[in-house]
Amino acid sequence: MGAVTGYLYLSALLFSLGVLGVLVGRNTIVILMCVELMLNAVNIAFEALSVHFQTLDGQIAVFFVMSVAAAEVAVGLAIVITLFRNYLSVETHDAVTLRG
Amino acid sequence: MSTIDIIAAAPLFCMTFGILALLVLDLFRIDALPFPRLWWGVGICGATAFLFWPFLSMNETAFSGMMAVDTFTFAFALMILGGSAVTFMLSDELLEGQRVEPSADLDLLVLFSALGGIMMVAATHMMLLFVGFELLSICVYVLTGSARNQRASSEGALKYFILGAFSSAFLLYGMALVYGATGSMYYSGIAAHIGEPSMMLLIGIGLMIFGFGFKVSLVPFHFWTPDVYQGAPTSMSGFMAVVVKAAAFGAFFRLMASGFGSVSASWSAMVAVLAVLSMTIGNVIALRQTSVKRMLAYSSIAHAGYAMVGFLALGEGGGAAVVFYMLVYSLMTLAAFGVVLVVSSGTEAQYDQDSIESLQGLGWTHPLLGIAMTVAMLSLAGVPPLGGFIGKFYLFSAAVRAGYTSIAVVAALNSVISLYYYLRVVVVMYFSGERQLSWEPPRVLVFGPRLALILLTTGTLYMGIFSSRYYETAQIAVRSLMQL
Numbered sequence: 001m002g003a004v005t006g007y008l009y010l011s012a013l014l015f016s017l018g019v020l021g022v023l024v025g026r027n028t029i030v031i032l033m034c035v036e037l038m039l040n041a042v043n044i045a046f047e048a049l050s051v052h053f054q055t056l057d058g059q060i061a062v063f064f065v066m067s068v069a070a071a072e073v074a075v076g077l078a079i080v081i082t083l084f085r086n087y088l089s090v091e092t093h094d095a096v097t098l099r100g
Numbered sequence: 101m102s103t104i105d106i107i108a109a110a111p112l113f114c115m116t117f118g119i120l121a122l123l124v125l126d127l128f129r130i131d132a133l134p135f136p137r138l139w140w141g142v143g144i145c146g147a148t149a150f151l152f153w154p155f156l157s158m159n160e161t162a163f164s165g166m167m168a169v170d171t172f173t174f175a176f177a178l179m180i181l182g183g184s185a186v187t188f189m190l191s192d193e194l195l196e197g198q199r200v201e202p203s204a205d206l207d208l209l210v211l212f213s214a215l216g217g218i219m220m221v222a223a224t225h226m227m228l229l230f231v232g233f234e235l236l237s238i239c240v241y242v243l244t245g246s247a248r249n250q251r252a253s254s255e256g257a258l259k260y261f262i263l264g265a266f267s268s269a270f271l272l273y274g275m276a277l278v279y280g281a282t283g284s285m286y287y288s289g290i291a292a293h294i295g296e297p298s299m300m301l302l303i304g305i306g307l308m309i310f311g312f313g314f315k316v317s318l319v320p321f322h323f324w325t326p327d328v329y330q331g332a333p334t335s336m337s338g339f340m341a342v343v344v345k346a347a348a349f350g351a352f353f354r355l356m357a358s359g360f361g362s363v364s365a366s367w368s369a370m371v372a373v374l375a376v377l378s379m380t381i382g383n384v385i386a387l388r389q390t391s392v393k394r395m396l397a398y399s400s401i402a403h404a405g406y407a408m409v410g411f412l413a414l415g416e417g418g419g420a421a422v423v424f425y426m427l428v429y430s431l432m433t434l435a436a437f438g439v440v441l442v443v444s445s446g447t448e449a450q451y452d453q454d455s456i457e458s459l460q461g462l463g464w465t466h467p468l469l470g471i472a473m474t475v476a477m478l479s480l481a482g483v484p485p486l487g488g489f490i491g492k493f494y495l496f497s498a499a500v501r502a503g504y505t506s507i508a509v510v511a512a513l514n515s516v517i518s519l520y521y522y523l524r525v526v527v528v529m530y531f532s533g534e535r536q537l538s539w540e541p542p543r544v545l546v547f548g549p550r551l552a553l554i555l556l557t558t559g560t561l562y563m564g565i566f567s568s569r570y571y572e573t574a575q576i577a578v579r580s581l582m583q584l
Contacts, residue, residue: 008280011276015269015273018269019266022262022266028262031262032265035262035265035266035269038266038269038273039269039272041273042269042272042273042275045273045276045280046276046279049276049279049280052280053283055283057227057284058276058279060227061226061227061230061275061279061285064227064231065230065272068230068231068234071234071238072234072265075238075241075261076241076261076265078242079242079245079254079257079258079261080258082245082248082254082257083255083257083258085248085249085254086249086250086251086254086255087251087254087255092262095251095255095259096255
């Protein structure tokens with residue numbers, strides 16, 4: 001492994017920060033940003049591993065992840081907007097109609 | 101492109117071009133066309149299913165090993181397409197009552213997510229799996245929120261979106277670690293380089309199980325399920341409970357069997373715990389639900405637990421049992437959601453009318469709805485001559501053969517518990533109080549839902565009586581998977 005290990009630790013750290021942000025976040029926009037952070041942490045891991053193995057698989061994966069992340073955020077923001085229209089808030093603790 | 105690539109691409113191209121044609125037709129007022137909108141969706145699903153037929157007797161890979169052309173793909177593609185076609189039939193003119201503006205957009209999203217599901221189950225490369233997974237998920241987030249001015253719908257969409265995006269990040273991280281441990285993204289490459297499982301590989305497999313666990317709603321990753329199924333328009337809840345779950349189970353099974361099959365000893369304990377938790381907690385919480393949609397959501401969690409039992413017995417017929425069980429589960433669950441959809445679509449005020457009490461007298465006033473619901477409930481509970489019983493029988497006997505007798509016993513006990521809340525629905529429909537509805541009855545049952553309910557009910561009965569042929573096909577499907 002060698003040089004790649006450092007990058008993998010970095011990616012694990014960033015991923016954990018993203019997870020933490022999603023779990024404690026109250027604002028949906030902040031949660032969205034944390035999900036992006038998680039996906040980009042994975043991108044670092046893919047890049048590092050791709051260089052380590054001297055294959056292009058990981059590099060190609062990063063392109064797919066970036067484009068999927070963009071689509072996901074577009075839909076996510078649209079959902080946040082419909083939520084805001086119905087609740088006049090983007091905080092998660094205000095949207096509590098469904099229970100049981 | 102070789103011949104096999106053309107055969108593999110034909111159904112996917114057919115579907116994509118069908119969707120694009122629908123998009124263009126929508127610009128020119130599709131309502132003015134000779135057929136109702138929904139039959140276009142059914143037609144596209146039918147044509148695609150027809151093009152999948154050559155897959156039945158093949159066992160090859162296309163696109164330099166990225167996509168499997170085999171019986172397993174055929175079986176799950178047909179489930180996904182059938183589920184989507186039934187969703188179209190059920191939403192015939194009914195969505196208006198659910199305050200969803202009828203537009204071709206929803207049809208397009210249903211078809212795109214079905215396409216994503218097919219890509220998932222056919223994938224033998226982790227990137228294709230991820231792209232299919234996301235195509236399916238992103239479309240379903242939008243479908244959940246499609247009743248835009250309903251609070252419940254947008255709240256359900258938000259919960260589904262946040263947890264869905266969160267779980268797919270875990271799935272992706274798992275992929276990166278598996279790639280790191282084996283140096284390959286192909287399932288065959290993973291299986292070839294897996295060797296003695298390293299820590300990195302085990303964490304990767306764990307994270308991928310976590311990601312799929314969210315999608316198929318296993319306990320403890322199930323918290324979104326009841327809220328989302330209740331908040332979404334009912335036809336979309338049925339679509340989620342059936343098509344999304346079948347696609348996720350198909351892809352999950354292919355990955356575990358042909359990618360990580362040789363190290364099954366290292367993940368079977370985790371799967372066993374998830375299966376037992378899902379069955380037990382799903383059934384126990386379903387006991388005290390008053391909303392039919394929430395009850396069906398917990399029941400779908402419990403059924404995901406039953407299906408996971410098959411993962412424990414990979415070599416002992418567990419795989420074939422999973423394939424067969426998903427087929428039967430699709431039929432009976434769609435029928436149950438179909439009845440709820442018709443009941444709750446009468447008037448605008450009925451949007452939230454999904455309490456079990458609102459079904460009182462339904463069996464007498466609407467015989468077809470009553471029979472369809474009764475068959476679905478009895479089959480979900482696993483009462484003998486019906487499909488659900490045979491499915492459970494195959495699953496549990498495979499578990500016993502593989503030496504997991506205690507888990508089979510827990511599963512059988514759970515079936516007994518579930519009998520209580522399924523039978524309660526039947527009792528409310530036929531034997532409690534007045535033989536008439538306490539609310540304004542749904543409008544005359546139009547052709548689409550009528551046809552769908554008849555097909556699903558006969559299918560559930562048929563699977564119970566003539567199961568052997570389909571089970572043999574499932575066995576062939578799983579055998580082809582193990583050879584990859």
